[in-house]
Amino acid sequence: MQITVGVSARHIHLSQGDLNILFGENYELTPERYLSIATQYICKERLTVEGSKGRLENMGLIGPVRPHTQVEISKTDGVKIGVIPPIRLSGDIEGSERAILIGPKGKVLLEEGVIVAKRHIHMTERDAAEYEFKHKDYSMVVVKGLRSLVFDFVVVRVAPENTHTEIHLDTDESNTADLQTGDVVTVLHVNDKKLRLEQLINMFDERQLRVLEQTVAAILDDEKRRLNMMEEMLKILRT
Ligand SMILES: [Zn+2]
DSSP states (O other): OEEEEEEEOSEEEOOHHHHHHHHOTTOOOOEEEEOSSTTOEEEEEEEEEEOSSOEEEEEEEEESOOSSOEEEOOHHHHHHHTOOOOEEOTTOOTTOEEEEEEOSSOEEEEEEEEEEEOOEEEEOHHHHHHHTOOTTOEEEEEEOSTTOEEEEEEEEEEOTTOOSOEEEEEHHHHHHTTOOTTOEEEEEEEETTBOOHHHHHHTSOHHHHHHHHHHHHHHHHHHHHHHHHHHHHHHHHHO
16 A cells, blocks of 8 residues: 655644643634644744753744643654653653743743654555555555665554554654655555565565575574574483
8 A cells, every 4th residue: 555654843732721821811823834633733833942952943843732741752852852652652651851941922841742653654544444554553664765774663553534544753854764755755565464475575675585594594503503502401411
């Protein structure tokens, strides 16, 4: 299955409580552009996020407000400002990283809520049925080109409001694979419960297959050697 890529730049989701502190009492966000998931929009407002080593300024907000404030950055962003966010699905923020949010009207010390978004596919119910994926299955996504790679552990999120199937990556992932929003990648028709060997083998070219064969042969040799050693030891123990 061919699907499109959506690259998520770093962004913030705010709770109404934090919005009030940062922008003023009863403040309402101003939509600037609606996203591919049509209930969400990028806002005109911007914020600064501060860690122990630096700041990310001019960070975009995504509305509408949510029950909990969440800051989604890349690992590279984290290194820059001195925070170490865990890789999590959106909404799973318990025990995640902290930071300070700075707005025009105030500051918020966010005790938890800074995460690196776990890569995921928003899948339509139709595609899920056709390709036998269930909500929360893991899938593998193949990227071609000079920076070809396989993204494994891509969580599939099936929901009735998904109008098309799209993979969401952060900027570290998209740069590593040389991908941009709108590019097309391939989802293998396999999930974590149903790995098919032929499909895995089809991913590799001749040269890669030869390397794999050599690697597997080396592993087998090593295992044989260990087995022999254990047999020797058993012999000694028995005598
Ligand atoms: Zn997403």
